[in-house]
Amino acid sequence: MDQQRTQERRALAVAGEDLAVAILEADGSRIIARNWRCRAGEVDVFAVEDSPGGPVLVVCEVKTRVGMDFGDPLEAITPLKVARMRAVTVDFLAQHGRRYAEVRFDAIGIVFTGDRPAQVTHLAGVA
Template identity: 45%
Template sequence: MTTLTRNQLGALGEQLAVEHLLAQGLQILARNWRCRYGELDVIATAPDRTVVFVEVKTRTGDGFGGWEYAVTPAKVRRIRRLAGLWLAGQDERWAAIRIDVIGIRIGRQRTPEITHLRAVD
């Protein structure tokens, strides 16, 4: 396998996460939504009208403790603030709101390992 740049690795992980979400029956509303305060990786909606804000963490190994340690309480607070800003710009009413983290590990095995943590807040 050729070595990927950090941006390529992130884009690949995000694409794998989107495919995973679609396979779970979610619809993708936005990818890489940006505002002046930051970026939300993926915004999706579940069949029960829950809007899901997904942080995608892609790693090639377990250095720095793996992707699980990359989503700190401060990061969750930032995602929550960004989610509020995104919601403020929507006309839609949602049944519920959830923050998920999808961890993608590429390289250890032939197929990427995907771990989906629901409702991390």
């Protein structure tokens, strides 16, 4: 039973990340990495957004839920999670060596509720 629950959670997370990527791409971002891991942790999506001042690295955490029984998914973005996102981003930048005009931390919360369209909240610049 635990293995089935783990598979269901992973499938939900992938569906949420796929939707988040589609939203970021629709807004003009280019996805450069998904589920990027290092010793400091993992970030769901790294994207690049063009701006007049130069490219912006968008570091995005995606939280997905089925219903609101456990609260808004964005409540799971704690100060500890933000600190890990920052640490992972430092490693990402060190390994990829590209310069960005800005680094922005975003969060996307997704709630799937039955057969209705998903509820999506995109917060830009959460940290």
